Amino acid sequence: NITQKAMTAPTIREAQKGVLAAATIRILIIPVIVTVPGVVAYKLLGDVGDRAYGLLVAQVLPPWLSGAFAAMIGAAVIAHTSAVLNSTVALYTVDFHDQYINAGADQRQVSRIASVLLTVSAVALVPLYANAASIINLLQQLNGLSSMPILSAFITGLLFRGVAPGAAIAGVVWGVVLYGLFTFVLQPQHLLTMHYIDFMVVTLVTSVAVSLASNRLVLGNRARFLWQRPEPA
Structure with missing residues (x-):
């Protein structure tokens, strides 16, 4: 966003x-x-x-100010939901649908359909949030599913030279799979009791490592730190 x-x-x-x-x-x-x-x-x-x-x-707060506060909270929720929905639909329409499904499709129509589907999906997930012990902790935990893998791509791109886009994507995919396995399998079954914030660090570090390793071992590119001078030919 x-x-x-x-x-x-x-x-x-x-x-x-x-x-x-x-x-x-x-x-x-x-x-x-x-x-x-x-x-x-x-x-x-x-x-x-x-x-x-x-x-x-x-x-x-006094009753009259409580109502104003509730109105402000409602406005903030609506504005945030609109911003997230707009960003998600734009990403899907431009970066996925136009690239891989139908480049000549009407973007306005695709955006409308995607908005409806995303909204319905969000409403369908309400029971999952309703049964959570703490919705704040649940949202923060699920946030790591995308935040740490995406951050690894930024770190790889900002700190290293010679890293291919495919290597960064491999790191992101690894991070999503690893953190998803921890969130939905290992932790619920008490196979791994690490706190989710600590595991975010593990996800970030291993995602960067996978990006660099796949860049070197699979794609054959040699990455170096941004401040390192290129080796003489």
């Missing part, structure tokens, strides 16, 4: 400014917004889990 918006900037410099501004807000402001209410709720209400925000608002 962030990458898509950066790529729509008129110049590279403007894209850099936008990313730096978003990163500053993410580092300096978002942690305060996320953590402080949780700490206050734990101090006042005890261990109430995902109900912390709602209970805190109900007990601390």
Whole structure:
């Protein structure tokens, strides 16, 4: 989502400014917004889990301000859902459907169909989230299914020269499969008790390693760090 918006900037410099501004807000402001209410709720209400925000608002804010807060939360959820849906549909339409299925298809029609299917799929997953002990932990755990493999591709591209795109894709596929195996098989059956945040690090490191190994052993390319000078011919 962030990458898509950066790529729509008129110049590279403007894209850099936008990313730096978003990163500053993410580092300096978002942690305060996320953590402080949780700490206050734990101090006042005890261990109430995902109900912390709602209970805190109900007990601390006056009724008229509680309604305004609920409206703001609803608007934020709608805006976030719209942004994620738009980004996902754009990725599917441009990078997958046009490339591999039908290059001459009407993009507007494909986007509409993809939006409906994604929305229906999201609604169908509601029972899965409803039965979770903590929806926040579940979402963070599922986030690692894509975040760490994609981050490995960025790290490989930013820190190394001579890495073929196919090698980076191999690392991403490896990361998705590995983390999916951990999330849906090993951890539920208690075959591996590592915390999912720790396993994200394992996924990231091994995904980068698979990218570099496949680049060298399968594709025959020699990767080197970005700051290393090329070997003399």
